[in-house]
Amino acid sequence: MKLSDLWNWNGAIGRRTYLLWGVILFAVKCNLDRFLFRHVFEASWNLLDYLKWNFPSPSLGSPDTLRQHGWQLLVAALPFLWAGVVLTIQRLRSARLPLWLAILFVVPVVKWFLFLLASLVPRREVPPALEPPPAPLPGSAWRVFPRSRMGSALAAVGISALITVAITAVGASVLQNYGWGLFVGVPFMTGFLAAMIHGATQVRRMSESLTVAALAVSIAGAGFLLFAIEGLICIAMAVPLALPLALIGGLAGHSAQPARWRNGSPQVACAAFLALPMMLGVERLGDTEAPLLAVKSSIEVNAPPARVWRHVVTFSELPAPTEWLFRAGIAYPLRAEIQGTGPGAIRHCVFTTGPFVEPIEVWDEPRLLRFGVTANPAPMQEWTPYREIHPPHxxxxxASERGQFLLTELPGGRTRLEGTTWYRHHMWPVVYWQMWSDEIIHRIHLRVLRHVQALAEAG
Known part of the structure; x- marks a missing residue:
């Protein structure tokens, strides 16, 4: 180990050096963060905070505090990011793996796979382009896989898909954890294993590796449906996230395919098996608080606020939906009922899957109706070949936490009607799933607002 390893882009280091530097830098970074949080920012800090989607926001408290101290955290993190990328490039060069894999060092969850991969693959002296593809070594575990292109592809797709279904069943149904490990780590591992198995006995082209990676994650999706782990709607929602990650995993597996190397391949395959259970388990232990999100939608009604108010508090049966989202199974509102008036009254917004129970908190007629939410129905009715399924999500x-209707008087006897929902969803990456949930809630808002508009304008 040399100090110059931390900035020398042109060097090459072994796996032991890489692992030691990783442990040392992680320990230094943890202690530096602990010092900053406790003695400079006067905030809490915990090792499991690194698993939170929006670290360091929860630890710093308010967004204002984050804006105030964010630059200090960035300055403190940059040297470690630099050193991590430099060390990873040197390790990849030593292992004769593509240097572009270092990009994965900045990808959440995937970086742990990369770290394990780089820590396990031994030094390789001869570049793959100059080394003839060897046959599997006697006694090698890889010799059990077929040598033919079709047989190898079938084995790769089948085995990796089966492993994916099993891990997903444990993560979703047993651990009930819909985190980074499940939605990022699992698809990456699926593509990685498929490409590794397909390249176990013969060197495969990149197009072949990517094909088996895509097929494996697709067959795994069908397995979720077959074994009643998930319904078709959620599987379809996950495809835009899972498929690219599986292809990235396929690229990584293609670079490390066993037929190209005589040493190190079993260790590479072990990386996926070691990283995923560890990630799923640690995520389950981490107390990751979901962020409070808000969706606002508005519409202008050609009626005064007093008339609009009557149809906001309670409204009649809505017509059947025409939107494909609701016809596909997403829950949608049917009617609204209320027991009592004023603060403390209980409003029920009845959806196709059950009622939202909404105790009124603010009754400012005809301007503001604000309510909490004490009961949430299921967000959808899953498409499944079985009578029904009950995935934990x-x-x-x-879960909606509260909502409100705000009525603003406009010139000409018109009203701007604005609906807001505050909610949380416990699925990561938050940014990806928020795109779906925000759009769904916005469509629900518009369905209600347009119905209220029609009722109010009709008198």
């Missing part, structure tokens, strides 16, 4: 993983 249908209960509490997408």
């Amino acid at each position: 249908l209960k509490g993983f997408l």
Whole structure:
């Protein structure tokens, strides 16, 4: 180990040096963050905070505090990011793996796979382009896989898909954890293993590796449906995230395919098996608080606020939806009922899957109706070949906490009607799933607002 390893882009280091530097830098970074949080920012800090999607926001408290101290955290993190990328490039060069894999060092969850991969693959002296593809070594575990292109592809797709279904069943149904490990780590691992298995006995072209990676994650999706782990709607929602990650995993697996190397391949395959259970388990232990999100939608009504108010508090049965989203199974509102008037009254917004129970908190007629939410129905009715399924995410993983209707008087006897929902969803990456949940809630808002508009304008 040399100090120059931390800035020398042109060097090459072994796996032991890489692992030691990784442990040392991680320990230094943890202690530096602990010092900054506790003695400079006067905030809490915990090792498991690194697993939170929006670290360091929860630890710093308010967004204002984050804006105030964010630059200090960035300055403190940059040297470690630099050193991590430099060390990874040197390790990849030593292992004769593509240097572009260092990009994965900045990808959440995937970087742990990369770290394990780089820590396990031994030094390789001869570049793959100059080394003839060897046959599997006697006694090698890879010799059990077929040598033919079709047989190898079938084995790669089948085995990796089966492993994916099993890990997903444990993560979703047993651990009930819909985090980075499940939605980022699992697809990456699926593509990685498929490409590794396909390249076990013969060197495969990149197009072949990517094909088996895509097929493996697709067959795994069908397995989720077959074994009643998930329904078709959620599988379809996950495809835009899972498929690219599987292809990235396929690229990584293609670079490390066993037929190209005589040493190190079993260690590479072990990386996926070691990283995923560790990630899923640690995520389950981490107390990751979901962010409070808000969706606002508005519409202008050709009626005065007093008339609009009557149809906001309670409204009649809505017509059948025409939007494909609701016809596909997403829950949608049917009617609204209320018991009592004023603060403390209980409003029920009845959806196709059950009622939202909404105790009134602010009754400012005809301007503002604000309510909490004490009960949430399931967000959808899953498409499944079975009578019904009950994946854990249908209960509490997408939960509304409060809502309001704001009526603003406009010139000409018109009203701007604005609906807002505050909610949390416990699925990561938050940014990806928020795109879906925000759009769904916005469509629900528009369905209600347009119905209220029609009722109010009709008198």
